[in-house]
Amino acid sequence: MTTHTTAQISVDGMLEDLRTLVEVESPSLDVDAVTASAKTVAAVVESRLGRRAVLVEGEAGPHVRWSGGGDPKVLILGHHDTVFPLGTLERRPFRVQDGRATGPGVFDMLGGLVQAIHGLASLDDRSGIEILVTADEEVGSATSRALIEERALACGAVLVLEGAADDGGLKTGRKGCGTVEVSITGRASHAGLEPEAGINALVEAAHQVLEIASLNRPEIGTTVTPTVATAGTASNVVAAAATITVDVRVESAGEKDRVESAFAALTPRLDGAVITVRGGVHRPPMPESSAAELFALAQQLLPGIGGKKVGGGSDGNFTGALGVPTLDGLGAVGGGAHADHEYVIVDLMAERANLVAGLVKAIRGSR
Template structure:
């Protein structure tokens, strides 16, 4: 497993870098074919190649993951793949190359692979716009989805996820000289300040809704009334009702300053993954590994899409570790074999349940 993990980590795969993602997809396909046989197909898209493999027969379970990472080219030189004191480190080991390796080796231990599909996408980290339709198609065809994102704290599986989205609020004002005639301008920065307060007030953390302005920009020079400003907002919700409320509230944002104009782009693009979507599969996992915990988490994944379709979905089956998207990212090597055995058992249990 560590040999395969090294192969994947050492082919850097930042989202949106088509050349790098092409090389990464070929490496993922080669590892799959080497361990499982058959042929992995590269499905080309504007975001880079997705990798699809099938064990044949009637589809019953979809193994879902992604090979793009958040780290820019050159990260590997600064932070190479290493294994020390039972931790493996390197860009993408936890999110989510370690999970891919565990999934592949779990399937390799099966007596037969009929009914199993693997889909490894190229754009999960940037919203899955090119892969969503394919993910949904294969999820509906298979009827059960196992997602190999990294585990929650302590190795818990992810039994629910918030819906998440990003909104971009653009404010247009009018420039003027800040010293000679400031009143002739329409200050987009002041309007943006009003909007930030209005937007932050939309949050309802007591029911799981967080609305967090995260990035803002305005102005050009220190003596010019700013004519433009932009605010980026991260949104997380636990219910479809809150998704609708938040999207309506952003659409209804209105300027406070005369002649200022507001344009809003964005949506809660990943619907919530309710815990009910994982009930059946999580019960199977607990029978295989007694004492296994589950957790609902704030981050989103492609499992949000499959759960929203009503397809049973269990997430967090990937590596045990931490530090996703950070320089201290790591996985716990000693936990890998146990998770591989869980994959094998889960796939067998799902296939058996679909045959009765």
């Protein structure tokens, strides 16, 4: 394996760039905000790595793509959209205090992007490296999936800069995940004068929630969890419509097929009710086998670093499912993803930047 000499990476420089990215808010699907964010990400990449970054337009906003030239051998994969609405920054500005950097998006996943950029900047030779920073990961990657898969197959290895696991370890596997929406159409009637004339979508939804919950198989890693339900319009009207939203997580392609088939087979209990199902497991499972080779390299570079399978999804699900070697969780060490207490541990930023640089050198040396 090609060894990597730890470089002196400026933590102050990383914090400067992290502040720059955080202070351009980027809520998913706000195209104007995400466009401004993409331009900022591209400017930071160009300033540190010295080659032009290209904006790839998409319906959800631009993706940022950069190449170090030469034959592609490793893809650095991340996203610049965040879950926080415009105005969050005013309430929760970027700060560095008590060894932690805080602010919207620092952990998921702007800190990881900054670490990767600075790690790559420490390399004299950046050929064979590609960076892809997408605009819609937090909402399912519908506009970026094809590009992600294309570049992953072209490069042959993927490093995903999502935040580290809770214990600071890497993410060596992920469940497949998705959202299913079950809509029920009934018929309204006066709840006092003629309730029998209606078809109560709320009652039908109650039957279906129990049926859906029975699809759980936690002993094999499958969770099917009804999370949101809406029904009805007024207290004296039989509900004409109801909707059930369901979070689905699976560890195998077989369970994906079983659960999706079960949703498709849902049958109304009330005469005249109609059920419509939309969605499914849109991120396939990322098998641990896809991470084995790269995780072994990471353990040589940073002895003692751990790895674990996690329930959350990322764009690594797509690349790992293709059979492309994929290692996830290489981003910031911290916590609080999607929460107000989101944070990054500053003292570990340089170590993780060096880990990315070392992995890139090792991958290029083996291909």
